[in-house]
Amino acid sequence: MTHAGTDTSSLAVDTVFDLDALLTPEEIGWRDRAREFATTRIQPTIEQDFENKHFRREFIAELGAAGFLGMHLSGYGCAGAGAVAYGLVCLEFEAVDSGWRTFVSVQGSLAMSAIAKFGSEEHKTTWLPKMAAGDAVGCFALTEPTGGSDPAAMETTATRDGHDWVLNGSKRWIGLASIADVAVVWAQTDEGVRGFVVPTNTPGFRAVEIDTKLSMRASIQCDVTLSDVRLPATAMLPDARGLSGPFSCLNEARYGIVWGVMGAARSCLEVAIARSTSRRVFDKHLGEMQLTQLKLANMFLEYEKGTLLALHLGRLKEQGQLTPNQISVGKLNNVREAIAIAGEARSILGGDGITSEFPVMRHMANLESVRTYEGTDEVHTLVIGRALTGFAAFK
Known part of the structure; x- marks a missing residue:
């Protein structure tokens, strides 16, 4: 770098x-x-x-x-x-x-x-x-192989057996699961979706790292299987009932994404500025070209607007006024603009932009994952559409 x-x-x-x-x-x-x-x-x-x-x-x-x-x-x-x-x-x-x-x-x-x-x-x-x-690592097991953006279709179950609960099912794209000491697992019960605190050394809990990723390669995401995982009654999270529990946690993570992707955007913007002021073509610096300045100005504007949007949402959150609809606006806009900024930075770097001498292609690959997790573009678009029209198009 x-x-x-x-x-x-x-x-x-x-x-x-x-x-x-x-x-x-x-x-x-x-x-x-x-x-x-x-x-x-x-x-x-x-x-x-x-x-x-x-x-x-x-x-x-x-x-x-x-x-x-x-x-x-x-x-x-x-x-x-x-x-x-x-x-x-x-x-x-x-x-x-x-x-x-x-x-x-x-x-x-x-x-x-x-x-x-x-x-x-x-x-x-x-x-x-x-x-x-940092003495213990946790993971959050909600997403399933066939569920994706539809957690209401959850197939993992928790059934009563005497005073115990027995969990069976599978989860996918679970960050940190293979190194976690504890998993928060969400499962269908006879009273709806409930959460369970599961020490990962419990018999029947198995996490396998997904090895074919072309994105997020310096982090861990896993497939998790739950085979007759027996837990005491005290393992259940007492105050989470239904999908509102995991959704409230997802909103915490989505809020962090609104800010985080502007960091990737800034990194790409800084690389593009540095390249444009150091590389010479046609006897002048690349940054002296009008089209290059147009690209840089547009990149900077979207970075600035995205960061100000994140700051506004942060101030609302501190006042207890941040809504899920507003988080969807932030996640959809900032991820989309960060990807666009990375793409423009790649164009300014020319062929060198695809090499690991620069972080741009790595950011581009990673942002494609961020675009998908914690709600896809399509889901957040429809959340905003529902807020505007009152119609839930994804049901």
Whole structure:
């Protein structure tokens, strides 16, 4: 990543778009600590890790020690940071690689949030401090091989057997499952969808990493099978009933995505600026060309608008006023624009843009995964359409 985030390109973006003027000192502190960790610990090896499909587990404890895991939660060893601070951290991690923002999201916004929102006191005291410290890893098992965007079609079941529950079924695209210590598993019961806290060493729980990915290669996603997984009655999340439980956790993760993808966009924009001011063609810098400046200006405008949208949603979230419809607006817009920015950056880099000397193609590949998970473009489009018309077109 020799050309990414040079002083010139970073200065141009930061000077023209003065986000710091809209942030508190605490938020800037979180942002700067995340940027330092991402650039000094993750960035030096990320191209190699992506190529080798390698996830660096040794970073987990470091992320916990820095307070990034479940940072938006309060108590039980969590930092209690604000929504904007959390969003800025997501942006900085995704500026290096979407896989590491995904890790922070799966651990904190999905698994930890589910336990914090809906778990018993025993669940919280047992798992949250260890997960916040990076001493335990969690996963969130909702998506199924045939379900995808339709969790209401869930086929995984939990049936009563005396005082126990027995879980059977399969899940797909479950982040971190093969290294997780605990899984939050959602299953159909005789009283609707319920969540269960499942230690992954429970007999019958099996996670296998999906090995054919051309995207998110430096992170872990798995197929999970549940074969007569026997749990005590206390394993059930007492305060989650129906799909509103997992959906509320998904909204936490979607909020982080709204911020995170702007990090990938910024990385691509910085690379494009650096290239345009260093490469000469036809006896002038590439950046002197009007078409290049048009591309850069349009990229910057969408990055600026996307980040301001994320900030607006963050302020609404801190006031307790953020709605799922607004999150869909943010997720749909920002992922779509980040992909477009990455594509324009690739064009400015020319043939070199497809090489691992630059992070652009890796960001493009990763963003295709982000586009799909936590709600596809189509789903978020129809959520917005429902809000505008009152008709639910996806039913």
